[in-house]
Amino acid sequence: MTHPVPPLPTTTIAPPSGDPFHSSGQSPGVRTLHLLGPGAVGSAFLQQLTGLPVRTVAISDSSATVFDRNGVAVDSVLRHKAAGGALASLPRTERIPSELAVRVVAADIVVDCTPTRAADTQLAVARGRAALQNGSFLALCGKNALAAQVPEWLLGAFRGRVGVHAVLGGAGQQLVRELLDLREHASSLALVGNVTTTVLVAAIERGASLEAGIADATARGLLEPDPTLDLDGSDAATKLLLTWGAVFGESWQQPRTLAAVSRQDIRSLDVELVRQRARRGATTRLVARGSRAGNDLRVAYEEVPAGSPLAAPPDRVVYGYELPQGLRVHTGLAVGHERTAAALLDDVRAFLRAEVRS
Ligand SMILES: NC(=O)c1ccc[n+]([C@@H]2O[C@H](COP(=O)([O-])OP(=O)(O)OC[C@H]3O[C@@H](n4cnc5c(N)ncnc54)[C@H](OP(=O)(O)O)[C@@H]3O)[C@@H](O)[C@H]2O)c1
Numbered sequence: 493m494t495h496p497v498p499p500l501p502t503t504t505i506a507p508p509s510g511d512p513f514h515s516s517g518q519s520p521g522v523r524t525l526h527l528l529g530p531g532a533v534g535s536a537f538l539q540q541l542t543g544l545p546v547r548t549v550a551i552s553d554s555s556a557t558v559f560d561r562n563g564v565a566v567d568s569v570l571r572h573k574a575a576g577g578a579l580a581s582l583p584r585t586e587r588i589p590s591e592l593a594v595r596v597v598a599a600d601i602v603v604d605c606t607p608t609r610a611a612d613t614q615l616a617v618a619r620g621r622a623a624l625q626n627g628s629f630l631a632l633c634g635k636n637a638l639a640a641q642v643p644e645w646l647l648g649a650f651r652g653r654v655g656v657h658a659v660l661g662g663a664g665q666q667l668v669r670e671l672l673d674l675r676e677h678a679s680s681l682a683l684v685g686n687v688t689t690t691v692l693v694a695a696i697e698r699g700a701s702l703e704a705g706i707a708d709a710t711a712r713g714l715l716e717p718d719p720t721l722d723l724d725g726s727d728a729a730t731k732l733l734l735t736w737g738a739v740f741g742e743s744w745q746q747p748r749t750l751a752a753v754s755r756q757d758i759r760s761l762d763v764e765l766v767r768q769r770a771r772r773g774a775t776t777r778l779v780a781r782g783s784r785a786g787n788d789l790r791v792a793y794e795e796v797p798a799g800s801p802l803a804a805p806p807d808r809v810v811y812g813y814e815l816p817q818g819l820r821v822h823t824g825l826a827v828g829h830e831r832t833a834a835a836l837l838d839d840v841r842a843f844l845r846a847e848v849r850s
Contacts, residue, residue: 523844524561526550526599526628528590528619530573532713533633533658534605536833538566544840550597554606555580557593591618598626601843603836607717608634608730610750617641624650631655631839633832635730640747642737646671652846655839659734661685661809662826662835665842667738674739674813674820680783681739682812682819684804685731687827688714688722689758689778691806693793696763697770713828725755725778725791732780732789735811740784753780753789761793769795775803 522545527534530551538548550559551569555578558564572582579585586593594602602623606616616637623630624645630653632638638645638659645654646668657664667674684690688709695705706723709715721727729750737747758778766776777796782789796803801821804810811822826835 521545522547523600523847524549524597525601525603525840526552526594526597526623527603527605528552528594529605529607530570530579531605531607531717532829533832533836534603535570535573536830537603537605537836538570540830540833540837541840544837544844546601546840546844549599550593551579552590552593553579554590556582556585556587557590557597558582558585559593559597589615591615591622594619594628595622595626598628600628601631601840602628603631603840604637605633605836608636608721608727609718610636610726613637613640620645620654624653629653629655629840629843631658631836631843633658633836635659635727635734639730639734639737642734642747643741643743643745646738648743655836655843657824657839657842658826658832658835660731660811660822660824661687662824662831662838663809663811663822664824664835665838666822667735667811670820671738674815677815678739678784678813678820679816680814681732681735681781682802682814683728683732683735683780684777684802684810685735685780686722686725686728686778687806687809688716689728689793690804692758693766693776693778694806696761696766697775699767702758702761702763723759724757726750728778728780728791729753729755729789732782732791736782736786736789739813740782740786748786748789752786753782753791755790756792758793766793773798777802777804 525546525548530553547563548566549561550557551564558569558579580587613636617640620630620637691709692705695708716722733748769776774795774797776793779794780791807827809824813820826832
């Protein structure tokens with residue numbers, strides 16, 4: 493079904509003048525926001541945004557940017573996208589690369605909900621860098637750019653300006669709060685950060701085939717737009733890389749890449765072994781591990797005792813940090829596109845609160 497789209501009140505993008513951080517101008521206290529990627533997460537985020545002192549002044553998809561410093565007609569844009577339309581097919585949109593749009597719009601807050609694709613990592617980094625160099629707050633839900641930049645974005649001059657709550661499935665604010673302590677004292681990481689594989693293991697334990705489990709996870713919207721990332725362990729490995737980089741990495745070192753992480757594909761999993769463990773009262777999880785030395789990064793299906801913090805149920809992620817006093821566990825519940833959007837919103841709220849305090 494298609495929806496009629498009323499003309500959008502767009503204006504030509506002009507470079508901002510004066511202090512970009514106060515680009516909203518007309519309404520003191522109201523922050524401007526640029527959303528990149530009005531897909532499943534981005535659309536849910538914009539729908540949840542009501543009530544905050546934030547005005548959406550730009551929305552970019554892969555084809556173009558809709559811009560209006562007085563506020564974009566968000567509902568019309570979302571209806572257009574839900575009907576399968578590209579932003580470039582709307583009147584008076586700007587067909588410029590989104591990293592350039594970020595630089596020119598110079599919104600106070602940039603929320604990046606573009607797909608996580610290895611081939612696009614440098615573009616994602618360029619978008620994030622453009623936002624941060626403008627003085628914007630950057631909220632992320634994709635992993636690749638953060639994995640490539642993590643010590644610089646979380647610890648350097650941009651500290652406090654990058655929201656990662658959604659990237660870590662709702663466990664990102666805990667990591668940021670405790671980061672300096674973890675960097676000093678943690679010796680290793682143990683993460684169950686990929687919920688899709690937990691859902692698949694639970695299906696196998698109930699007697700379903702892997703294929704039926706994949707169909708169930710797809711119906712629940714839990715698979716990445718590119719499902720291979722979940723199935724071959726790349727998503728879990730990328731989360732390990734970015735968490736390892738945050739806790740143990742240094743900005744002057746080359747970031748480790750996926751090639752440094754040994755990975756197990758769920759399609760090589762022995763399903764009978766998984767069911768045997770379940771009959772014994774244990775379970776199986778895709779656990780990502782790495783020590784401070786960083787020469788042992790791996791993602792593999794492990795037997796996990798039922799009472800272990802790593803035996804995370806399929807509605808949550810667990811990020812474990814080994815400290816002298818034991819494993820410190822951060823749990824996140826931002827699973828699926830609505831909760832991921834809510835985690836992004838938590839980052840925006842935290843940013844607005846910090847602004848009030850400063
Ligand atoms: N879905 C979830 O439950 C979930 C959970 C956690 C994290 N995430 C992460 O959230 C991100 C978005 O996921 P999603 O499920 O919302 O994906 P999606 O539905 O495929 O939406 C992606 C959106 O990004 C747009 N886009 C692509 N390239 C772009 C570019 N260069 N500049 C601006 N926009 C661009 C796409 O535009 P077009 O329409 O023009 O292609 C589309 O609107 C991913 O990084 C994913 O890993 C998702």
